[in-house]
Amino acid sequence: MTKSIAVIGAGHNGLIAATLLAQQGFKVAVYEASASIGGGAQTHEFAPGFKTSSIAHLLFHWDSKLESQLALQQNGLRLSAPLPSVALSTEGSAIVYDHHQLLAGDYSEVEAVHYREAMLRFNSLAQWLARENKKIPARLGWDRWRDALPALGMMIRMRLLGRDLMRDLLRLGTMAIHDVLNEELTDNRLKGALALDAVLGSHCGSRSGNSFFSWLHRLSGLSQGGYLQVLGGMGALTGALISAAQSHGVSIHTNARVLKINTRGERVSGLTLESGQEIYSDAILSAMSAPHALLNLLGAHALSVEQSHQLRHLRQRGNVAKVHIAIKGQVQFHGVSSAHQSARMLIAPSSEAVDNAFNPVKYQQCANDLVMELHVPSVLDDTLAPAGHQVVSAIVPFIPFDCADPNQLRHEVTEKTLAVIEKYMPQIRGHVVASECLLPIEMESRFNIPKGHWHHTELAIDQALMLRPIPRLAQYRGPVNGLWLCGASMHPGGGIHGRSAQLAVDTILQDLRA
Amino acid sequence: MSGIEPATLSKEHHRQVALKTPFHPRTSELNELNLWHRWRDYTVSDAYFSTALEYTALRNSTAVFDASPLTKHLITGPDALLFLNRLMTRDVAKVRPKRVAYSVWCDEDGQVIDDGTLFHISDGVYRLCSQERQANWLHRAAFGFDVAISEETHQVAALAVQGPTSATVLIKAGFDVSALKPFELNEFTFEAHKIQISRTGFTGDLGYEVFCPNPVALKLWDQLFSAGESYGIKPMGTHALEIARLEAGFVQAGVDFLPADHAIRAGRSRSPFELDLGRLVDFDKPFFNGRAALKAQADCGYPRQLLRLKVKGNKIAKDAYLYNERREHIGSVTSATWSPMLKQSIALASVNRELWSRSEHVIAEIYYQKELQWSRVNVSCEVIDGPFFDPPRRKQTPPARV
Numbered sequence: 001m002t003k004s005i006a007v008i009g010a011g012h013n014g015l016i017a018a019t020l021l022a023q024q025g026f027k028v029a030v031y032e033a034s035a036s037i038g039g040g041a042q043t044h045e046f047a048p049g050f051k052t053s054s055i056a057h058l059l060f061h062w063d064s065k066l067e068s069q070l071a072l073q074q075n076g077l078r079l080s081a082p083l084p085s086v087a088l089s090t091e092g093s094a095i096v097y098d099h100h101q102l103l104a105g106d107y108s109e110v111e112a113v114h115y116r117e118a119m120l121r122f123n124s125l126a127q128w129l130a131r132e133n134k135k136i137p138a139r140l141g142w143d144r145w146r147d148a149l150p151a152l153g154m155m156i157r158m159r160l161l162g163r164d165l166m167r168d169l170l171r172l173g174t175m176a177i178h179d180v181l182n183e184e185l186t187d188n189r190l191k192g193a194l195a196l197d198a199v200l201g202s203h204c205g206s207r208s209g210n211s212f213f214s215w216l217h218r219l220s221g222l223s224q225g226g227y228l229q230v231l232g233g234m235g236a237l238t239g240a241l242i243s244a245a246q247s248h249g250v251s252i253h254t255n256a257r258v259l260k261i262n263t264r265g266e267r268v269s270g271l272t273l274e275s276g277q278e279i280y281s282d283a284i285l286s287a288m289s290a291p292h293a294l295l296n297l298l299g300a301h302a303l304s305v306e307q308s309h310q311l312r313h314l315r316q317r318g319n320v321a322k323v324h325i326a327i328k329g330q331v332q333f334h335g336v337s338s339a340h341q342s343a344r345m346l347i348a349p350s351s352e353a354v355d356n357a358f359n360p361v362k363y364q365q366c367a368n369d370l371v372m373e374l375h376v377p378s379v380l381d382d383t384l385a386p387a388g389h390q391v392v393s394a395i396v397p398f399i400p401f402d403c404a405d406p407n408q409l410r411h412e413v414t415e416k417t418l419a420v421i422e423k424y425m426p427q428i429r430g431h432v433v434a435s436e437c438l439l440p441i442e443m444e445s446r447f448n449i450p451k452g453h454w455h456h457t458e459l460a461i462d463q464a465l466m467l468r469p470i471p472r473l474a475q476y477r478g479p480v481n482g483l484w485l486c487g488a489s490m491h492p493g494g495g496i497h498g499r500s501a502q503l504a505v506d507t508i509l510q511d512l513r514a
Numbered sequence: 515m516s517g518i519e520p521a522t523l524s525k526e527h528h529r530q531v532a533l534k535t536p537f538h539p540r541t542s543e544l545n546e547l548n549l550w551h552r553w554r555d556y557t558v559s560d561a562y563f564s565t566a567l568e569y570t571a572l573r574n575s576t577a578v579f580d581a582s583p584l585t586k587h588l589i590t591g592p593d594a595l596l597f598l599n600r601l602m603t604r605d606v607a608k609v610r611p612k613r614v615a616y617s618v619w620c621d622e623d624g625q626v627i628d629d630g631t632l633f634h635i636s637d638g639v640y641r642l643c644s645q646e647r648q649a650n651w652l653h654r655a656a657f658g659f660d661v662a663i664s665e666e667t668h669q670v671a672a673l674a675v676q677g678p679t680s681a682t683v684l685i686k687a688g689f690d691v692s693a694l695k696p697f698e699l700n701e702f703t704f705e706a707h708k709i710q711i712s713r714t715g716f717t718g719d720l721g722y723e724v725f726c727p728n729p730v731a732l733k734l735w736d737q738l739f740s741a742g743e744s745y746g747i748k749p750m751g752t753h754a755l756e757i758a759r760l761e762a763g764f765v766q767a768g769v770d771f772l773p774a775d776h777a778i779r780a781g782r783s784r785s786p787f788e789l790d791l792g793r794l795v796d797f798d799k800p801f802f803n804g805r806a807a808l809k810a811q812a813d814c815g816y817p818r819q820l821l822r823l824k825v826k827g828n829k830i831a832k833d834a835y836l837y838n839e840r841r842e843h844i845g846s847v848t849s850a851t852w853s854p855m856l857k858q859s860i861a862l863a864s865v866n867r868e869l870w871s872r873s874e875h876v877i878a879e880i881y882y883q884k885e886l887q888w889s890r891v892n893v894s895c896e897v898i899d900g901p902f903f904d905p906p907r908r909k910q911t912p913p914a915r916v
Binding site: 266295299300301302303304305306307308309312472480 | 596600601621622651654655657658659800801803804
């Protein structure tokens with residue numbers, strides 16, 4: 001008999017898992033709370049004729065193997081070539097770099113050598129992490145000897161890095177990116193951009209412990225092929241995922257918010273939707289954040305005291321806003337050649353500036369001198385803006401999630417963002433046709449991303465690998481039979497890559513065929 | 515939910531090394547030996563006039579033990595039953611109002627955190643008494659349940675009134691307990707306060723436990739002692755109780771097992787099965803903490819086992835090493851005493867199940883001292899099922915009157 005699997009959440013992880021399961025012959029239905037599909041990977045029109053990726057705007061953990069496994073190209077996915085990054089500067093020229101070397105700008109030759117050599121080491125560490133990110137994490141326990149093998153494997157792979165790199169990993173793993181960069185580099189523009197790279201999407205500043213690990217996670221993604229732009233915006237990726245899912249018979253239900261995961265005895269029996277409808281299902285895969293799925297949908301009565309305690313104390317505090325600007329005509333970034341206007345732009349004058357921008361958000365305030373990542377997708381993609389016009393998509397970190405007056409905060413963030421961009425794009429004010437600001441709280445209310453956090457739960461070393469989301473649940477199996485978990489709160493964390501979905505599906509197949 | 519409300523503690527309480535129970539004015543007067551020890555926050559008597567005679571009172575008339583330092587929690591609210599059923603291994607839904615249940619609760623690995631008695635005082639109102647402090651664990655476990663937990667250790671006084679004439683004494687004192695079956699409780703009004711009397715105890719004998727608010731504690735004591743005067747009522751200290759609880763075969767947290775939340779090393783804590791409390795684990799009830807681990811133990815076995823031993827000879831097997839017939843070390847004694855009722859040395863022990871089978875003798879290696887000279891003796895032990903001492907009067911309802 002064909003087993004039915006209900007997937008909660010039609011974000012990219014839910015869709016990828018649904019398709020992979022359908023490919024294995026399961027009867028799969030996906031339930032999505034909102035009216036639109038895609039979660040963090042959507043495109044929307046924010047001003048007449050101007051469209052943008054709603055949340056994530058570039059891929060940087062993309063796995064081309066998954067692309068062929070789901071036949072995404074045949075389903076309409078078009079990706080750009082890898083894009084470099086640019087550390088913008090008000091004086092002199094900007095520095096163009098990728099994750100191997102410095103590419104253009106007025107940096108010193110010595111700095112270029114230091115950067116190349118440092119990145120050689122860091123990329124080796126990132127490749128170690130990338131390998132771990134493709135594996136089901138070890139289970140921490142003393143009761144089953146076979147649990148020791150994956151943990152042992154991880155340690156052996158760490159040891160195989162060689163003496164110096166292993167020492168690097170153990171030493172740098174919990175350090176602040178600020179201190180690591182100061183060991184290697186001197187150029188403030190470059191250190192600022194790299195520090196921002198490290199902390200984007202995490203609730204930490206450049207001087208916070210653990211921020212090197214957060215950077216390593218980014219580098220582990222980049223080692224797959226750099227930053228890629230989806231033509232048509234992130235919604236086009238979701239479009240390809242939907243079409244792949246449907247071609248395998250997956251049914252997708254929108255406006256179908258799941259209120260409850262039902263259990264009978266020791267196993268799941270199905271779902272209750274907001275409409276009151278009850279869905280019966282042999283198995284359930286949640287692509288929601290683990291704390292939400294387990295504490296709110298399954299309920300504390302089905303969790304151990306330890307699990308509910310750990311789950312509700314996971315750190316999950318999103319701080320990233322999106323600002324979208326519709327630009328009439330063409331404007332260019334100061335100090336960046338025309339060839340690089342399509343690159344990923346970073347505004348962070350120094351590592352200290354990143355930390356200073358972070359500090360106020362600890363106290364629910366918003367810094368005056370914001371740092372941000374900008375991208376002008378319309379340079380490579382003419383479907384996003386009317387001919388001859390442009391769209392700027394800004395990822396603005398360190399905006400408080402909790403706010404008394406969202407309208408006031410939205411206005412404040414938009415103004416501060418424009419004021420910062422103006423320093424690097426002096427003509428912009430005169431060209432702004434429309435703008436939009438999505439606050440962290442709207443990431444939750446509009447896109448169902450809990451606490452607006454990119455990774456659902458903070459991706460730090462104490463909440464990573466076999467500790468993610470909590471030690472006893474790190475192998476994608478839920479606390480009751482028939483329930484599995486994937487999504488950003490599971491190993492290896494957030495980002496548009498679907499790795500947790502793939503690993504969860506591997507686990508499901510293992511368990512159901514055992 | 516509220517934590518400890520130290521209503522009866524003065525602001526200067528932190529200057530006190532140990533608190534005095536509400537019965538202290540009486541117990542200190544009666545403590546002729548001036549033997550005291552610390553039980554949690556409180557000072558309590560080891561023995562009052564003679565451990566042997568206090569024990570004799572327990573088995574022949576009535577002995578009164580001041581149990582006020584017992585950790586006590588009041589658990590109420592719409593989800594009280596759901597909360598307790600998730601917490602405990604036994605089915606709390608079967609504990610009807612006015613019933614008392616002995617239970618254990620476990621961590622997620624199925625290791626016992628503590629044992630205690632749950633009093634279902636009235637519909638949905640529970641009192642949980644435990645050996646160890648549990649406020650932190652209970653509050654942690656309360657997340658997601660509409661339940662109120664308050665610790666009432668310092669507000670409620672407790673007396674164990676135990677022994678063959680205990681029912682008579684209580685009835686003479688104005689509390690008609692004749693209808694109470696074992697593990698039943700009833701509420702009485704005393705000096706305009708509600709007090710609870712349950713037919714429970716830690717002695718394995720006919721006996722009752724009385725819980726009353728602190729303000730009426732001394733009055734209650736006086737009323738019991740005047741009613742019991744011609745029925746041989748005596749105060750009893752911890753030493754006599756220890757003999758009685760071992761004869762009854764009861765385990766004690768921190769002595770016969772290490773509470774799971776105190777254990778650092780793997781294998782130091784115990785599951786209910788390992789403590790011979792498997793009857794308290796119910797897999798037919800809804801999910802409870804430690805269920806999966808306990809199910810695995812029920813299906814595949816568990817590493818250690820609690821034994822009740824009758825030890826040959828006259829030596830008390832305190833801390834003795836235990837061997838099987840092949841002289842392999844299989845475990846050790848956790849509690850031991852001389853049983854006056856059995857005229858026998860008895861012990862509770864924990865052994866490795868892989869190295870010992872039911873058909874085998876257990877050999878205890880006992881070290882003992884005579885005039886400062888240490889000697890060693892190896893004696894064989896008989897493993898028994900159930901309590902060492904279990905008189906019919908414990909269960910007889912209505913209880914015998916004198």
